[in-house]
Amino acid sequence: MKRADAGFTLVETLVALGVTAMLATAGTLMMLQTLQGSRAIDTRMEKVRQLEAANGLLRADFSEMTRRPSSAPDSFMPAAGFYGRKGDATGELISFVRTGWNDPRTESDRSELQRVTYQLDDGELIRKAWLRPDPVSTTPTVERVLLDGIDALSIRYRLRGVWFDEWPADTSGTHPDMIQLDLTFAENDQLHLMYMVGSAQ
Numbered sequence: 001m002k003r004a005d006a007g008f009t010l011v012e013t014l015v016a017l018g019v020t021a022m023l024a025t026a027g028t029l030m031m032l033q034t035l036q037g038s039r040a041i042d043t044r045m046e047k048v049r050q051l052e053a054a055n056g057l058l059r060a061d062f063s064e065m066t067r068r069p070s071s072a073p074d075s076f077m078p079a080a081g082f083y084g085r086k087g088d089a090t091g092e093l094i095s096f097v098r099t100g101w102n103d104p105r106t107e108s109d110r111s112e113l114q115r116v117t118y119q120l121d122d123g124e125l126i127r128k129a130w131l132r133p134d135p136v137s138t139t140p141t142v143e144r145v146l147l148d149g150i151d152a153l154s155i156r157y158r159l160r161g162v163w164f165d166e167w168p169a170d171t172s173g174t175h176p177d178m179i180q181l182d183l184t185f186a187e188n189d190q191l192h193l194m195y196m197v198g199s200a201q
Contacts, residue, residue: 050146050147050148051147051191053146054125054146054147055193057127057146058146058181058193058195059195060100061096061098061116061127062179062195062196062197062198063195063196063197063198064098064099064100064198065082065096065097065098065175065197065198066096066097066098066099066113066173066198067081067082067172067173067174067175068081068097068113068133068173069081069097069171069172069173070095070096070097070115070133070134071134072095072135073130073135073136073137073139074136074137078171079134079171080169080170080171080173081096081097081169081170081171081172081173081174081175082094082095082096082167082169082173082174082175082176083095083096083167083168083169084155084157084166084167084176084179085155085166086154086155086165086166087120087153087154087155087181088152088153088154089120090119090120090121090122091119091120091121092117092118092119093117093118093119093120093153093155094117094118094155094179095115095116095117095118095169096115096116096175097113097114097115097116097133098113098114098116099112099113099114100112113132113133114129114130114131114132114133115129115130115132115133115134115135116128116129116130117129120150120153123148123149123150123151123186124145124147124148124150125145125146125147125148125150125153125183126143126144126145126146127143127144127146128141128142128143128144129141129142129143147183149185149186149187150183150184150185150186151184151185151186151188152183152184153181153182153183153184154181154182155179155180155181155182156179156180156182157176157178157179157180158176158177158178158179158180159176159177160177163180164176175197176197177196177197178194178195178196178197179194179195179197180192180193180194180195181193181194
């Protein structure tokens, strides 16, 4: 019998199977890496969208800030203006009154002024807005998590070229002309944001 009629030997068959297995394994690994890379890109893009939305809202809030004093819901403390903390603690960090929420409905009783606060809670930067500048416990509120995964947050306040670590509230409503936020995230990424502050009356 000629060798051509004998078919494949056992060794040749095993070698072919081995090569096929290696190619299949390599293809599977490449596919898994591609899927992981795609998921990483999707996660990163979602983070970018979140940052863009947060940046837009922070800029809008600070640019529409007023000097109008305000008080927390059902608070017995005197109304006060802009208030800001360092940012190295949890709880309410910034509070103020903003304008710019005009309601086209002439019969609406909603004020164009809103009390707004920012707070840090379990690594989340949370914005809370009341539909009136002097809210009570029943005043409708809108609460939104702007950013998450925050390891550290530092805030500074500038007035006429001088920077301050904190901004105590007063009845005159004096506020800074610029606010800087420095954020460090769980992935050790850092973000530096700076905003000009409005002075609407």
